[in-house]
Amino acid sequence: METTDHLRMKGTGNSRKARVLNDVFVRTAHPLLVLDRDGAPIIANPAAVELLGLTDESRWDRSAWMAGLQPQAAEVLRECLEDVLSGRTSESGPVRTTDERSMLSFEMFPLPGGTREKYAVAIVFDRMEDVEERYLHEAVRRLQAAIDPLPDTATMLDRIVERVCKDLGAEGAGILSREGGRWSVTFASGLLERGRSFDDEEARRLFPSLLDGETRVLEDLSDDACEDLPEPIPRNIKAAIVAPLRLQDGIGGAIICTFGHSMRFSPSHIDYVQIAGALASLALKGSQAQAGERSDDGLLQYIVDSLPANIALVHYPGMELTLVNEGFRKYIGDVKSLNELLSMKQEDLRERVIGVLEKVHRTGEPYKEREMPVHTRSGETLYWDAHIVPYPTSSGDRILVMMNDITDQVEGRKRVEDLVRYADLERVRLQTVLETLPVAIMVVDKGGNILMANDTLRSFIDPTDVNILVDLPQLEGRWTETGETIGEEEWPILRALRGERISGLMSEVRAKDGKVRTIIGSASPIMAEGEINGAVIAFYDVTERRAAELDAMISRSKMELYLDLLSHDINNLNTSAKGYLELLMWKGGLDERALHLTRSSSALLDDVARLVENVRKLQKAEAEAMDRSPIDLRSLIDGVVASYGDIPSSRARISFQPGERLMVMGNPLLRDVFDNLVGNAVKHSGGDVDIEIDVGRYISEGKEFVRVDITDTGPGIPDDIKEKLFERMERGHTTARGHGLGLYLARTVLEMIGGCIWAEDRVPGDHTKGARFVVLVPPAEPQGPDDA
Numbered sequence: 080m081e082t083t084d085h086l087r088m089k090g091t092g093n094s095r096k097a098r099v100l101n102d103v104f105v106r107t108a109h110p111l112l113v114l115d116r117d118g119a120p121i122i123a124n125p126a127a128v129e130l131l132g133l134t135d136e137s138r139w140d141r142s143a144w145m146a147g148l149q150p151q152a153a154e155v156l157r158e159c160l161e162d163v164l165s166g167r168t169s170e171s172g173p174v175r176t177t178d179e180r181s182m183l184s185f186e187m188f189p190l191p192g193g194t195r196e197k198y199a200v201a202i203v204f205d206r207m208e209d210v211e212e213r214y215l216h217e218a219v220r221r222l223q224a225a226i227d228p229l230p231d232t233a234t235m236l237d238r239i240v241e242r243v244c245k246d247l248g249a250e251g252a253g254i255l256s257r258e259g260g261r262w263s264v265t266f267a268s269g270l271l272e273r274g275r276s277f278d279d280e281e282a283r284r285l286f287p288s289l290l291d292g293e294t295r296v297l298e299d300l301s302d303d304a305c306e307d308l309p310e311p312i313p314r315n316i317k318a319a320i321v322a323p324l325r326l327q328d329g330i331g332g333a334i335i336c337t338f339g340h341s342m343r344f345s346p347s348h349i350d351y352v353q354i355a356g357a358l359a360s361l362a363l364k365g366s367q368a369q370a371g372e373r374s375d376d377g378l379l380q381y382i383v384d385s386l387p388a389n390i391a392l393v394h395y396p397g398m399e400l401t402l403v404n405e406g407f408r409k410y411i412g413d414v415k416s417l418n419e420l421l422s423m424k425q426e427d428l429r430e431r432v433i434g435v436l437e438k439v440h441r442t443g444e445p446y447k448e449r450e451m452p453v454h455t456r457s458g459e460t461l462y463w464d465a466h467i468v469p470y471p472t473s474s475g476d477r478i479l480v481m482m483n484d485i486t487d488q489v490e491g492r493k494r495v496e497d498l499v500r501y502a503d504l505e506r507v508r509l510q511t512v513l514e515t516l517p518v519a520i521m522v523v524d525k526g527g528n529i530l531m532a533n534d535t536l537r538s539f540i541d542p543t544d545v546n547i548l549v550d551l552p553q554l555e556g557r558w559t560e561t562g563e564t565i566g567e568e569e570w571p572i573l574r575a576l577r578g579e580r581i582s583g584l585m586s587e588v589r590a591k592d593g594k595v596r597t598i599i600g601s602a603s604p605i606m607a608e609g610e611i612n613g614a615v616i617a618f619y620d621v622t623e624r625r626a627a628e629l630d631a632m633i634s635r636s637k638m639e640l641y642l643d644l645l646s647h648d649i650n651n652l653n654t655s656a657k658g659y660l661e662l663l664m665w666k667g668g669l670d671e672r673a674l675h676l677t678r679s680s681s682a683l684l685d686d687v688a689r690l691v692e693n694v695r696k697l698q699k700a701e702a703e704a705m706d707r708s709p710i711d712l713r714s715l716i717d718g719v720v721a722s723y724g725d726i727p728s729s730r731a732r733i734s735f736q737p738g739e740r741l742m743v744m745g746n747p748l749l750r751d752v753f754d755n756l757v758g759n760a761v762k763h764s765g766g767d768v769d770i771e772i773d774v775g776r777y778i779s780e781g782k783e784f785v786r787v788d789i790t791d792t793g794p795g796i797p798d799d800i801k802e803k804l805f806e807r808m809e810r811g812h813t814t815a816r817g818h819g820l821g822l823y824l825a826r827t828v829l830e831m832i833g834g835c836i837w838a839e840d841r842v843p844g845d846h847t848k849g850a851r852f853v854v855l856v857p858p859a860e861p862q863g864p865d866d867a
Contacts, residue, residue, distance in 0.1 A: 110203035113190060118160055120144055127203055130181065148183070149175045149248055156185065163187045163199040175248065233266075235362045240268040243336055243355050247348065250316070251337040254359055257282075257330065270316075270337065286321050290330050294353055295321040299341040318342035320349060322356035326363060334359050392470065393417050393478045395440050401477065410484070425454050435467055439478055443469050450489055462489040517619060519598075522605070523547050523572065524613045535620075539590045547572055556588040559597060575602035575614035585621075597622045649691050657684050707832050709859035710745040712785060713737045716772060719753045723761065731761045735772040742859035743785050748828040749856070752836075753787070755821040756852050760791040768793050777855060784834070784855040795846040801838045833857045 110127035112120045123133055123144075132147050145153050152174035162169035168188040175182055183203055190198035236254055244252040251269035255262050263276035279290070286295040297319045316337040324332040334356040342348075389410060392402035398417040414420045417436075421429040439446050446467040453461045466481040510531075513520050519536035523529050527548030540554075551573065556565040565588075568574075571581040582601040590596050600618025604611045660681045663669070669677065717737040743749075760770045769792045777786035796804065805826040822836075829836050834856045841849035 112201040114199045114201055116164055116197050147176055159187050160199055163189055164197045232362050236266045236359060239355055239359050240266050244268045247336055249336040250339045253335055255333040255335060257332045289321060289323055289333060292323050296344055298344055315339055320352045322352045324356055324360045389482045391480045393480055395476050395478050428453060436478055439467050439469050440476060461486045518617050520617050522615045525611055556586050559585040559587055571600055571602035572614055572616045575604045578604050578611055596620050597625045653684050653688050707744045707746055709742045711740045712743045713741045715750055716753055719757055731768050733770045743856040744859050745832050752825040752828055755825050756789045764793040783858060785858050787854040788851055790841050790851040792849040796838055796850045797846055804838055
C-alpha cells in the first residue's frame, strides 16, 4: 500500500488505477520499475527487487538502487529518462552490475494517464548470457579499431591500456616491461603510474606462475594481501588480472588490469586480457610496419594457432582464404579460396555454406550449428560443429570460420546407441531361445545368486530359493564313471566361479522331485575386464538315453554270446558229419545213387559252414570299424581267380591280367568281396559262362578311386532286382543255393573302407546278356613309384 499512497501523493488522483497498476506489476514475473522524473523507483515488482538487490530501506532511493550498477550506468539511464519524459520510448545499451553477475539493459516508455506528474516504466533485461557470448569478439574488434591506424608502437601501447581500462571498467591498466630482471610500468592508465619498478623476486612472490607463461587471476584480495604488493601496484585494489607478454626471448613483461572492488571474472574477461596481452606483445616486437601488419593477421594467427579448432579467415565476398591454421589445412590441402574448396563438394552443401556466409556478413551476428552433416562425393557422411563469426577490418570484411570434425564422436554415440538397442534385442532373443531349449541353462553372479534360469533347469531346482555358494554343496550327486560322491567344491558351477572351464562331465544328481537323473554338463566363468563376474552352466538330461544304451549293450552282449555258442556247436557238428561222409566215400562200394546223395550232403554241409562264417564276418564288420591298411589289389584278385582253377574250362572261363602292383586301402575282408562276386558269377550262370575282370582308375564327385569291373555272360539281373540285391537276405532269381548274405557282406565291407558297389547290365538296356558288378575302392596314399 505504500507505493499506492505514493502514486496518489504524486498526483495520480486515481487510487483504483494505482491499485490495478500495483497488482499487475506484482504479478508480472519480468523485472519492472516505475521511475519518477528524478530516476527514483516508486514501484518495483519482486523480480526487479531480486535482480537489482533492493532492500526495503533503499528501494525508493535513487542513489541507493543505482549503487548496484557500475558508475557509468547513471549517465546512461539519465539520458534514457529524459527521452521518456519528453514522450518518447528509449532503451539503453548493456551496463554491468557492480558484482559483475549481470549485464542489464533497460527499455523505457512513458506511463500513460492524466496525471501532471511524469513517470517512466522501465523493463529490465539481463543480457549477461548474450553479452558473454559476443564479448570476446566485440572487445577484440574495438582493440583492433583502436590501434589499426596508429603509426608507432608507443602510441599503440598507450591506446591498448586505455582501451582495456575502458572496456573492462578497470580502475587501472598498464604494461609491465621486464628487462634485466627488473619489472617497470612503462605504459599506464588510471591508478597505475609510469616509471615505478620491482624485481623478479617480487614478481615471483606476487605472481608465482607468471614467469611460466600462465595468466594470474585475483578476484578477492584481502587487506593483508594488498600490503604485500610491490611498490608500483596500488594498495587499494581488490581484484586484478595479470597476463604475460610473450617476446622472442621468453616472458618479456605483463599486462595488468586492477579493480577497486572484488570481481567475479568471466572467461570473456580473461580471454580479453590475454588477447590484449598478445597484441601488446606484437607491438613490442616490431617496427611500425610490423606492428601495423601483426595488429591484424598477427593477432589472429596467434589466437587461431593456440586453439584446438580448425580455423580459417575468409575475405568476403571474394572468398579468399587469407589465414588458415594447421588443423584446417589438413582438410583443404593447397586450396587457396573457399570457392575452389566448395566446388569439390555437393551442390546442396555449397549453397548452404554460401547462404550462411551472406547472412553473417549482412547481420553481423555469429552463426552456430551442431552436428552439421556433410556429404562427400564418395558417399561418406561427416559431421561438423560450425562456428562462423564476422570480423570486419579497415581492409575489408572478413569472416572467421571455425570447424570441428566430430564424426568420430557422433558415429561413436550412434554405435553405442545401436549396440544398446541390439543388446536389448539380443537379450530378448536369447531369453526366448533359452526357454525353448531342452538344455538346462543357469547364469549366476559372482556372489552365487541365480540371475537367469530357463524352464528346463527349473525342473531340477527352484532358482528363487537357491544361492549356489550356500545351497549347491548340500545337493546329492555322484560321478557316473567312478560312482564317487561329488565333493562340496567339485560342482562344475563352483569350479567355473574359480576360473575353471569344464566340458562334458557326466554325473548323477537328485532333482527336486526326488528322482536321480543322469546329466552331462559344461560350465564356464563370465569374465569382465579381466575379472570373474559370474558363471554359466549348461547341462542336459540323458537319463533315458543312458538307460537305453545300457539295455542295448546288454542285449548285444547276449546276442554275441548266443551267436558264438551257436557257431561253435554248428561247426563241431559240421566237422563230424563231414568226416563221416568223406570216410564213407573213401571206403567205396556205393552205387551211383548213394554216391550222389553222399556228395550232395557234403556240399550242403559246406554251405552251412559258409553261412556260419558269413554271419561271423558280418558280426565283426558291424561291431567295429576294422583298421585299414594298404593292399595290393591286383595280387588279391589274382589269388581269387586262382582259387577257381579246378573248375572245368568248358563251364567257366575267367579272364584277368594281373599286371603291376596297385595299392588300395582295405582290410582282410576285401578278399571275401571279390571271392563272393566271382563265385556268384560261376554259381548262378546256369551253364557255360565267360567272366572278365578289368581294373582301372575312376573319378567320382572329385575323388579318385580304383575301379574293378567283374563282367559275366550269365543270365543277368532284372532291373527290379538290382535295387534290392545288396540288402540283407535278398537273393537273385536263380536255382543256385544261397542265403542272401554274400552281397550284403560285400556292400558292408566296402562302405566300411570308404568304397561302394553297384550292379548294371553288360549290354546296356538288355539284362539278359549278362551282368556287370562295379566296385570302387579308395587308393592307398601316397602313391609310391611301384604303386602303378
